Amino acid sequence: MSQSQSLKLAALAGDGIGPEVMREAIKVLRAVENKHGKKFGFSIEITEAPVGWAGIDAAGKALPDATLALCKQSDAILFGSVGLPDRDPTIPKEERPERAALLRLRKEFGLFANLRPVVLSKALAHACPLQPDRQGDGIDILVVRELTGGMYFGRPKETTDLGDGKKKAVDTMVYTTDEIARIAHVGFRAARLRRKKLTSIDKANVLENGVLWRDVVTAVAKEYPDVTLEHMFVDNGAMQLMLKPTQFDVMLCENMFGDILSDEAAALAGSLGMLPSASLGQTTGEKTFGVYEPAGGTAPDIAGKNLANPIAQIASAALMLQYSFGLNEAGVAVHNAIAKVIADGLRTGDIYSAHDAKARKVGTSEMGDAIATAVAG
């Protein structure tokens, strides 16, 4: 990276717990900048903008034009979460934040690769719903989810009237060879840097898409002879995650299967509040644009109460430092700071257990303060 580069970050906090956890991530990024900025020659320029219901309230749209323009001028987007199920059920579904903001951003920036690392640390073994003997030496899975194809975006996608108050709803699952191949390459490259095993998830026993998926992944695998490829039907994959999660290294999934299995896998890590994600597009030159967001939702039931776990948001910011800003050491420093506060016993409610003598229950802001302090230390 060139000397004293200014890295432009769009921070879109969104709805529910979004603003609270974003505040903590920004706190940690400022600590990173103070600690590592001089040494590595960078500063981070953070601009906040509304999205989701906050966008609708501020500018009449879930993804206001000004917010989109800001994103286009930025090097990366740190995203909170959007969607409040109880707000205004009359708004057309295409205008709802999930579709009009989140899915739109994914499509607009061609973010076809979604990486969701699921790690159960020893200190949180009690928060995992599985018995200790099923946790082996720890769970460490990378879900690689295709993010711009499949049922989420396939056409036709419509509801038609059949008369007599009855309707027909259609979603279409579409994948092309190229779409499958490019996400498969992401999966194999990631496996190479890990334990060199890739489990490809499909439903080839029923779906045309599944047959193509399996054929293309098998063909791409020939370029990665050092990685062991295994195919698994999605229903079996869901079961195997519960029975023996330690068998998985990289799980390669199409869009909807990845959505479902990544939530299931996240439960193994103790809480959705621990699960960061990176959504990446094609790398141009040295730069990879990305949207970094916690995989959990807006959690409206605990919003504004200083109860939310900010770790997924903070870990997402760490992934951003690594993948989009090329600041691997700074990113690792944040991951280490998170590991330290967990080892020290700090727990938000979602990962707290009264049986753990070392555990101390803290709120959102105290957790963020502790991680920022650990980064600075």
Ligand code: IPM
């Ligand atoms: C996720 C979420 C989104 C998805 C929703 C909010 C549209 O569940 O990022 O996993 O389904 O992709």
Ligand code: MG
């Ligand atoms: Mg999901």
